[in-house]
Amino acid sequence: MSENFNRLQSITKRAVRGKGIVVAQNRLAADIGARVLAEGGNAIDAAVATGLAIGCVEPWMSGIGGVGFLTHWNARDRRAYVVDYGPISAAKLDVRTYPLTGHGASDLFGWAPVVDDRNVQGYHSIAVPGHVDGMATALERFGTMRWRDVIQPAIALADRGLYVDWYVTLLVATQARELSGYATSRETWLPHGFPPVQDWAGTPLRIKLGNLGRTLRHLAEAGARDFYEGALATDIVADLQAGGSAISRDDLARYHARVVDPLSFEHNGALVNVAGGLTAGPTLKRALGLMADRVRGTGKPDAAYFVAVAEALNTAYRERLETMGEGVTPSCTTHFCVADSAGNMVAQTQTLLSLFGSRVMLPRTGITMNNGIMWFDPEPDKPNSIGAGKRPLTNICPVVVARNGQAWFCVGASGGRRIVPAVTQIASMLIDRGMDVESIFHLPRIDVSGVGPIRLNWDLPKPVADAIAAKMEVTDVPNVVYPLNFANPSCIVRDPQSGELVGMNEVMSPWAGGAAA
Numbered sequence: 001m002s003e004n005f006n007r008l009q010s011i012t013k014r015a016v017r018g019k020g021i022v023v024a025q026n027r028l029a030a031d032i033g034a035r036v037l038a039e040g041g042n043a044i045d046a047a048v049a050t051g052l053a054i055g056c057v058e059p060w061m062s063g064i065g066g067v068g069f070l071t072h073w074n075a076r077d078r079r080a081y082v083v084d085y086g087p088i089s090a091a092k093l094d095v096r097t098y099p100l101t102g103h104g105a106s107d108l109f110g111w112a113p114v115v116d117d118r119n120v121q122g123y124h125s126i127a128v129p130g131h132v133d134g135m136a137t138a139l140e141r142f143g144t145m146r147w148r149d150v151i152q153p154a155i156a157l158a159d160r161g162l163y164v165d166w167y168v169t170l171l172v173a174t175q176a177r178e179l180s181g182y183a184t185s186r187e188t189w190l191p192h193g194f195p196p197v198q199d200w201a202g203t204p205l206r207i208k209l210g211n212l213g214r215t216l217r218h219l220a221e222a223g224a225r226d227f228y229e230g231a232l233a234t235d236i237v238a239d240l241q242a243g244g245s246a247i248s249r250d251d252l253a254r255y256h257a258r259v260v261d262p263l264s265f266e267h268n269g270a271l272v273n274v275a276g277g278l279t280a281g282p283t284l285k286r287a288l289g290l291m292a293d294r295v296r297g298t299g300k301p302d303a304a305y306f307v308a309v310a311e312a313l314n315t316a317y318r319e320r321l322e323t324m325g326e327g328v329t330p331s332c333t334t335h336f337c338v339a340d341s342a343g344n345m346v347a348q349t350q351t352l353l354s355l356f357g358s359r360v361m362l363p364r365t366g367i368t369m370n371n372g373i374m375w376f377d378p379e380p381d382k383p384n385s386i387g388a389g390k391r392p393l394t395n396i397c398p399v400v401v402a403r404n405g406q407a408w409f410c411v412g413a414s415g416g417r418r419i420v421p422a423v424t425q426i427a428s429m430l431i432d433r434g435m436d437v438e439s440i441f442h443l444p445r446i447d448v449s450g451v452g453p454i455r456l457n458w459d460l461p462k463p464v465a466d467a468i469a470a471k472m473e474v475t476d477v478p479n480v481v482y483p484l485n486f487a488n489p490s491c492i493v494r495d496p497q498s499g500e501l502v503g504m505n506e507v508m509s510p511w512a513g514g515a516a517a
Contacts, residue, residue: 013504015438015502017501017503017516018517019499019501021501021503022050024514025058026058026334026511027512029050030336033046033050041144042144042342043338043346050338052153052216054336056209056212058334060171061332061334062131062351065129065131065352065369066129066130067131068351069084070083071274071400073407080264080273082261082262084130084258084277085133085257086279087128087370088255088390089127089128089376089387089390090128090245090388091254091388092246097118100115101115119374119378121360122181123243123358126240126360126372128247128252128255133228134257138257155220158209161207163205164198170482173195175189176190176194178359179359182360182361185356185361185368211365228252229252236367237249261276267431268296273399273401274397278391280397283320284420286315287312287424290312291309291428298433300435300439303461303466306446306468307467309446314448317417332353333349334414336348337503338492339410339494341499347411353370353371357369357371358371395416396412396419399423401427409430411489415487415488420449422447422487422489426489441505441507442507446460447487453475454473454475456477457479480508481510488506489506491504
């Protein structure tokens with residue numbers, strides 16, 4: 001019955017168009033970014049404002065206790081840059097804190113389990129957060145506005161509190177057991193011991209996000225580095241260490257986001273720029289390289305196209321897992337794109353990693369902390385093994401593609417290991433098939449991420465599904481709101497002739513949307 005019901009649903013979403021736009025997983029955050037553009041800010045100004053605000057309206061995905069990467073096309077320099085604000089483990093982290101249980105198989109497709117899941121939740125799972133310094137670094141290097149001004153919308157959202165709708169209830173309910181283990185998280189998210197639910201009369205209900213509003217106001221006045229070196233750092237470390245974390249004042253003081261060169265490569269006449277190094281950028285490059293001329297054509301992709309995509313991603317992910325490793329614990333991340341009328345673009349992916357990150361909300365500050373240690377392999381003597389003062393491998397993949405010296409489109413996604421398959425297909429359909437972005441986002445996708453059978457959207461035409469199934473093991477799954485089986489992408493495309501920008505979000509994401517300046 002449920003399968004028949006889902007197959008009868010047809011959900012569509014309209015693209016947003018304008019000379020400056022923001023598309024994000026939460027429309028309220030997109031509105032804030034678009035307002036910054038309308039007031040004369042550039043794409044980085046809007047991205048920083050959006051990045052700070054979105055942690056107050058989907059606080060289980062990202063926030064100032066999180067990490068991320070952004071890829072920026074700078075129209076003045078006619079080149080791309082990456083701002084790396086990824087996690088780093090504590091300098092005095094003791095690997096003996098994470099003993100293996102000895103139960104369950106450890107292979108290419110997942111980490112060996114750790115006693116009490118200490119690498120996944122709780123204070124021992126927290127890595128040094130980079131979000132605040134990442135936003136400040138991007139703003140100082142490429143922006144035009146003041147820190148205290150771009151943080152104001154986030155303060156207003158935190159002070160107002162999070163409006164509770166059915167989606168909030170759903171996501172809190174999925175993590176109720178884990179959240180109940182930490183006092184401030186429990187008090188915030190489980191009033192009276194249960195997930196918050198709006199009553200049948202529709203009485204407005206809002207959740208106060210602990211002391212987050214006060215913390216953001218302090219950051220506005222004291223500056224971003226206070227998070228790492230000032231009074232706020234003192235409060236953060238006091239709470240962390242009271243819970244057993246190895247993170248120290250020195251760890252915070254040493255943390256600095258990095259502006260680095262992107263991984264740049266040609267694909268069928270386009271210059272692809274993506275975060276490189278320990279991100280999923282190298283896997284994207286490998287997949288597109290393997291697809292090469294096999295996917296070229298015009299218009300809607302056929303069975304041969306999807307077979308080429310499936311085989312390329314399967315090989316790329318197998319190599320990634322064999323050489324670098326990557327856990328398969330579900331990841332909860334947010335991605336948004338920004339483009340301004342001057343030709344600048346930003347693809348920004350930020351995360352707490354798991355849903356609600358470590359599940360720890362710090363009592364003094366109201367900051368929900370990441371669980372960045374989850375990105376390390378808990379088994380010793382591997383390239384990505386847990387260690388002190390290390391950066392882990394991530395699955396983040398923010399992309400800006402240029403053509404003829406100008407930014408053409410930016411794209412990225414949330415969704416853990418499903419990010420690369422989504423980004424690969426969207427980028428390829430734009431570059432290799434010449435499709436429009438609104439049509440692309442309404443097409444069914446496949447998910448090939450190195451874990452189990454290839455996942456086929458059950459709305460794929462039967463000849464396509466049969467062609468893939470003839471080559472490799474598959475499973476048929478719906479594209480539904482929860483769980484989101486095919487990642488949560490966002491994309492903006494610029495028309496090189498008119499300069500008009502067209503932005504799209506994942507059709508099945510209920511809060512995702514765009515706004516024009």
